[in-house]
Amino acid sequence: MEFDWSPEERRFREELRAFLEAELPDDWGAIAKDGPGSDAQAAFSREFCPRLAERGWLTQNWPAEYGGNDATAWCHAILGEEMWQCGEPRGAQYMNVNWIGPTIMQYGTEAQKAHHLPLISQGKVLWSQGFSEPEAGSDLVALRTLALRDGDDYVVNGSKIWTSYVNHAQYCFLLVRTDPESKRHRGISVLLCPTDLPGIEIREIPSVVGDRYFHEVFFDDVRVPVSCRLGPENEGWEVVAHALQYERVGAARYARAALSLDELARRAAERGLLADHSILERFGAARAVCEAARMLVYRVIDLRNQGSPPTADTNVARVAGTMAEQAVSELALEIFGPDALEYGSFADSHFRLAMTAGVAVGATEINLNLVASRFLGLPRE
Amino acid sequence: MDFELSPDQSAILEAVGALLDRHAGPARAIELAPKGDYDHALSQALDDAGFTAIARADEAGALEAALVVEAVARSCGVMSAGAEILVAPMVCGRNLPGPIALALAGSDVPVRYGAHARTLLVSDGEEARIVSLEPGHVQAVESNFGYPMGRVAAPPGAGESLGPGSGPALRSWWRLAIAAEAVGTMGAALDVTLDYVKRRRQFGRAIGSFQAVQHRLAQCAVWKEGSRWLTYEAAFHGAPPEGAATAAAHAVDAARRVFNETHQFTGAMGFTREHDLHAWSMRLWALRLELDGAAGQRRAAARSRWVGAS
Numbered sequence: 001m002e003f004d005w006s007p008e009e010r011r012f013r014e015e016l017r018a019f020l021e022a023e024l025p026d027d028w029g030a031i032a033k034d035g036p037g038s039d040a041q042a043a044f045s046r047e048f049c050p051r052l053a054e055r056g057w058l059t060q061n062w063p064a065e066y067g068g069n070d071a072t073a074w075c076h077a078i079l080g081e082e083m084w085q086c087g088e089p090r091g092a093q094y095m096n097v098n099w100i101g102p103t104i105m106q107y108g109t110e111a112q113k114a115h116h117l118p119l120i121s122q123g124k125v126l127w128s129q130g131f132s133e134p135e136a137g138s139d140l141v142a143l144r145t146l147a148l149r150d151g152d153d154y155v156v157n158g159s160k161i162w163t164s165y166v167n168h169a170q171y172c173f174l175l176v177r178t179d180p181e182s183k184r185h186r187g188i189s190v191l192l193c194p195t196d197l198p199g200i201e202i203r204e205i206p207s208v209v210g211d212r213y214f215h216e217v218f219f220d221d222v223r224v225p226v227s228c229r230l231g232p233e234n235e236g237w238e239v240v241a242h243a244l245q246y247e248r249v250g251a252a253r254y255a256r257a258a259l260s261l262d263e264l265a266r267r268a269a270e271r272g273l274l275a276d277h278s279i280l281e282r283f284g285a286a287r288a289v290c291e292a293a294r295m296l297v298y299r300v301i302d303l304r305n306q307g308s309p310p311t312a313d314t315n316v317a318r319v320a321g322t323m324a325e326q327a328v329s330e331l332a333l334e335i336f337g338p339d340a341l342e343y344g345s346f347a348d349s350h351f352r353l354a355m356t357a358g359v360a361v362g363a364t365e366i367n368l369n370l371v372a373s374r375f376l377g378l379p380r381e
Numbered sequence: 382m383d384f385e386l387s388p389d390q391s392a393i394l395e396a397v398g399a400l401l402d403r404h405a406g407p408a409r410a411i412e413l414a415p416k417g418d419y420d421h422a423l424s425q426a427l428d429d430a431g432f433t434a435i436a437r438a439d440e441a442g443a444l445e446a447a448l449v450v451e452a453v454a455r456s457c458g459v460m461s462a463g464a465e466i467l468v469a470p471m472v473c474g475r476n477l478p479g480p481i482a483l484a485l486a487g488s489d490v491p492v493r494y495g496a497h498a499r500t501l502l503v504s505d506g507e508e509a510r511i512v513s514l515e516p517g518h519v520q521a522v523e524s525n526f527g528y529p530m531g532r533v534a535a536p537p538g539a540g541e542s543l544g545p546g547s548g549p550a551l552r553s554w555w556r557l558a559i560a561a562e563a564v565g566t567m568g569a570a571l572d573v574t575l576d577y578v579k580r581r582r583q584f585g586r587a588i589g590s591f592q593a594v595q596h597r598l599a600q601c602a603v604w605k606e607g608s609r610w611l612t613y614e615a616a617f618h619g620a621p622p623e624g625a626a627t628a629a630a631h632a633v634d635a636a637r638r639v640f641n642e643t644h645q646f647t648g649a650m651g652f653t654r655e656h657d658l659h660a661w662s663m664r665l666w667a668l669r670l671e672l673d674g675a676a677g678q679r680r681a682a683a684r685s686r687w688v689g690a691s
Contacts (some may be wrong), residue, residue, distance in 0.1 A: 001390060001444060002383050003617045074382055265687040274688055277680060284679030287686060288631035292607025299610060302384035319603045365596065372595035376575055376602055379590045 004333045005074075012075055016057070016082045021050060032087030033349050036094070042126065042168040045091030049123025052090070059097050059121040061165065064198065066105055066113065067121030073305040077298070085259045091164035096127050097122040100173055103243045107231040116171075126350035128166035130174035130193070131240075133159060138363045140175070141184045141237070145219060147176035147191065153223040154178065154191065156199075160217040166202055167212055169195050173243070179234050189236040192228045200221070209352050220332070240244075244362065245310035253357065254293035254321045257268060257328040260350050261286055264332050267346075282334075286327040293317065293324040305346060312374035315367040321363055322357040329354035384610070388447060391439060397432055397449050401456035407569075407657035409526075410457040414660075417521055417529040419480055419497040420459040427453070427460070433479070436470040443471055447521040447616035451609075453552035454565030458659050459529065461494040463558030467531025469502060471549045471620065472509055473543060477502070482533055483555050483671070486510075493667060496521035502551060503540065504672075511545035512540030527664035553620040555672055556629035556681065560612040563632040563668045567605045567639045574598070577650070577658075588646065589653040597642050599600040604635035633675045636665035 005013070025031070025303035031040045052058040060303070061076035062068025080098075083090055103122045104112055119125040136143040145158025156176060166172060172193045179187030197201070201220035203212040231239040239348045265274065265283055273279050296317040303313060333340045340347035358364040386394065404423045412623075413420060427433050436446035444465045453462035464481035482498035486505035490560050496519050501512040512518075512535045524530040543551075575598065578589030588594055608631045615624035644651045651658045669675050 001386060001613055001617065003614045005382070018439060073579075172462055265683075269687060274683070277676070280683045280688075281676050281679040283679070283687065284626070284630050284683035285634065287682050288611070288627045288634070288679070289607075291627050292604075292611055292631050295610035295614060296603075296607055298382060299384050299606075302382060305382075306385070316603050319600070320607055323603075365592075368596040368599040369592070371599035371602055374590075376595075376598060377579075378575070378595050378598065379579060379587050381590050 001253050009072075009074055009078060009206065013078050013082065016079065019052075019057075020082065020086055020089070023048065028087070028089070032089070033344050035213070035353050036088045036091045037165050037168075037213050038210065039168075039212060041091045042165070044089060045093050045126070045160050045271040046123075048089045049091075050094050051123075053121060053123040055215045056124050057103060057346065058090075060178070061097075062101060062105070062117075066101070066117045073301050077252070077301045081255040084256045087256070092126050092128070092168065093120075093123060095129065095165075096125065099243050100127050103173075103239060105188075106229065106242060107239050109227075112150040112230065115221050125171065126165060126169045128163050128169035128172045129197070130160040130166075132161055132162045134161050138366050140240070141188070143169075143177060143188065145174075145176045146180055147178050147189065147224065148180065149178070149226070150223075152226050154226060154229070155221040156191070156193070156219040156224055159366070160219075160311075161205070161214075162216050163202075163215045164213060165219055166195060166215045167204065172217070173194060173230075175240060175284065176235065178229075178236075182234065185194065185237040187234045188240070189233050190230040190239045191224050192230050193222075193224050193226075194298055197222050197224065209356055225368065242310075245314055252297070253353075254290055254297060257321075257324045257354070258287075258290040258294065260327045260332065260346075261290060263346070266334055268335050282331055286324075289320070290324040293320040296320045312370050315316070315370040316375060318362065318367045319364055319371065325354035326359040385407070385636075390445060392466065393432075393435070393441070393445055394448060394452060396430070397427075397452050400426055400430055400432070401452060401458065405453065405456035405458040405583075406673075407457045407660040408662045409569060410459050411654065411657070413459050413529075417460070417496060418530055419494065421584070423458050424460040424465075424479055424646055427462075433466050434476055436467060437474075437476075443467065443619055444613060444616040447612060450558060451565035451568075451612070454562040454664075455569045456565075457569065461498070463555075463562050464494070465503065467558045467561065467616075468551065468554040471501070471554045471580070472502065472547060477511060478513075481533070482514075483551075483558075483672075484533055484535075487537070489532055489534065490531040491522040491524060491532055493528040493530060493671070494520055495533045496529055498533060498584070501533050501535050501540070504536065504548050504551045504623040505538075505547045505553070507545050509543045509551035510538075510540040512544065519636065525663060526673075527660060527662075528667050529669075537680040549622060550620075552620050552672065552681070555623040556625040556678060557612065557615050557620045559609060559668050559671055559678075560615070560625070560628040560632040563636045563665065564609045564612050565627075566661045566664050566668065567601075567608070567632075567636055570639055570643045570658060570665065571598070571601055571605060572660070573658050574646055574651075577647050581648075598646065601635070601639050601642050604631070604638055607630035608635045623682065623685035626678055626685055629672075630675070630678035630682045632667040633678055635673070636669050640665045 060069045060071035147154035147156045174191040174193040180191040199220045201218040329351040337346040461480045465479045469477040480494045480497040481500045499682045503510045522530045611628035617629045
């Protein structure tokens with residue numbers, strides 16, 4: 001065991017910080033206040049990601065043959081930390097880089113790789129994730145959206161819900177049932193579905209999290225070419241499981257929580273609040289939870305860096321990350337008091353993003369189920 | 382970054398594990414507990430094998446020492462492992478005669494191994510002091526919390542000062558030792574509980590198959606694992622004030638949860654002296670109350686990050 005960054009990794013972080021200092025505009029705080037899914041941030045990401053790509057950083061952890069630099073999982077983690085710390089200027093494109101691209105590399109045809117991977121690695125495309133349905137949330141395999149084969153197309157009918165970023169996305173990583181007689185894990189396929197096909201309708205679901213955060217997507221006789229299917233027909237669950245492992249700790253949200261806590265402490269110190277022992281204790285406890293989340297995510301990155309198959313360490317890290325976000329956001333509200341109630345305030349912005357942490361990318365209960373069975377070896381029944 | 386044990390670290394853990402299998406374990410701790418005895422045989426065996434000097438050995442250091450301290454705690458060893466193997470060598474630059482007790486100046490609270498200690502390491506503001514104890518200085522205190530406890534009454538200002546700055550250093554290494562012992566103790570308490578809930582059947586099924594039980598044990602694992610990696614990281618970096626306090630703050634909060642849940646899920650059996658759980662679980666509260674307690678660890682973590690003093 002050793003817990004130091006290499007000189008190359010340190011240098012990379014410094015270069016990245018200098019790059020962000022130069023590239024982020026003065027009004028970046030205003031652009032970023034509503035999170036990666038907002039119109040402002042999506043628009044910014046379309047300019048920012050190509051610049052990141054020009055430096056070779058956007059998909060640096062990908063193999064060179066797909067537009068990457070074969071950088072280590074650690075360098076990619078540094079990129080994620082620095083991006084999330086400042087509010088994620090990549091917008092939704094972090095998903096492309098973290099798990100959509102790698103899943104296409106793993107399961108895609110040569111034609112799919114040739115089409116999609118350059119778009120992602122050049123920062124020219126936004127994706128969304130079509131997983132949840134009204135009757136298939138945590139129980140994802142209950143999904144019903146049907147894709148029936150008709151010649152060279154699938155005809156897709158059904159709906160997806162809670163689909164973040166789809167309002168800006170050109171593609172949707174879409175889970176469908178291709179065998180109408182099938183149940184549960186069998187009979188599911190993945191479609192790399194363009195979002196501009198006739199018959200697709202996107203509606204925003206207003207929420208307290210923020211504008212343009214959740215959407216519902218309706219598919220009415222949408223013809224998706226069979227060539228858009230990722231992986232074997234009816235055996236898409238393996239593809240999904242692969243993607244989910246990368247997704248769950250894909251976003252370095254713990255880094256944002258830790259940075260927000262630093263900022264909160266700075267503001268609390270200005271108001272003389274850190275002289276209060278009970279407040280100091282709450283800061284210490286929140287800091288410890290953030291640091292624990294960081295180390296647990298690092299453990300997952302270390303396993304990835306060694307080329308190990310995904311383990312339940314991912315679920316452990318995800319639960320810890322949620323604890324960190326919630327600890328910081330609750331403290332922020334309490335420190336700022338009624339000032340936190342103003343929309344767009346520091347505490348409000350952090351709270352709105354953090355309040356989804358226990359639900360987004362797999363409910364905490366699902367992660368705890370997996371920790372219990374795979375990490376602790378507890379019996380199912 | 383590398384989270385895997387090196388071949389040397391694996392070899393150390395294998396060797397100390399074999400030794401602990403022979404000399405320690407819950408049965409031995411339970412045997413010694415009624416009279417508040419100290420395990421001099423275990424201490425001697427670790428000494429003879431060189432483990433008490435590992436913090437300053439070639440090719441080893443504080444991280445390896447922390448791993449050994451964790452292993453001794455996991456095996457329920459009744460010896461001042463944290464103070465002897467980790468704290469004293471790192472703060473004093475040499476090993477001190479054990480048993481060793483750690484105390485805050487001016488405090489007369491019961492301390493772990495206080496009744497047996499030959500050496501007292503005192504945190505006295507900016508400086509640390511080494512006090513050689515005489516029999517008249519120590520007094521046994523009956524305790525239900527898994528360690529032989531005692532009050533130590535060294536004369537104020539007595540002993541050898543380690544100079545300015547040694548006080549904060551002592552507190553940081555002490556915090557790291559608390560974290561390492563808590564991690565080992567929690568790991569064993571959880572393991573014995575997991576074993577119990579897999580075997581214990583009620584309502585026609587193992588109680589460990591109920592989600593209400595699974596989720597709470599899974600949360601314990603999340604807390605314990607976070608504490609474990611924070612402890613290793615802080616040990617690797619030489620117990621920096623912030624890292625050591627953060628590891629301790631998290632570990633003693635984890636300890637409270639692990640205490641509550643392991644006792645909840647082992648039911649009445651877990652409270653008995655015939656079940657091993659208490660040999661570890663009761664210790665968790667002793668660790669949680671040490672060195673200004675959980676609140677003190679949290680304040681130290683916050684101060685060292687944002688206020689600039691530990």
